[in-house]
Amino acid sequence: MANGTGIGTYKCYQCRKPFTVKVGTVFESSHVKLTLWLQAMFLMSSSKKVVSSNQLHRTLGVTLKTAWFMSHRLRLAMQTVGIEPVGGRDRRG
Secondary structure (H helix, E strand, O other): OOOOOOOOOOEEOOOOEEEEEOOOOOOOOOOOOOOHHHHHHHHHHHHHOOOOOHHHHHOOOOOOHHHHHHHHHHHOOHHHOOOOOOOOOOOOO
């Protein structure tokens, strides 16, 4: 059902515009491969200490600028501001 203009592109049947699965996520408007994003997410979420941009740069083999960009976006996405607990509000009291 990929009726868009290229590989991985789909067409919205409501507005008829092409889109990719990256739209509305931290991956949007990024030229970094999804495999590198997933590796960075794993490193940052599984580490007991903070993973620096320099460490991502060395581990993933990307430029320091790309590593900073990725770490910045992932840290913003991992913030837990205003999120309710899973299952709704606590019913006690």
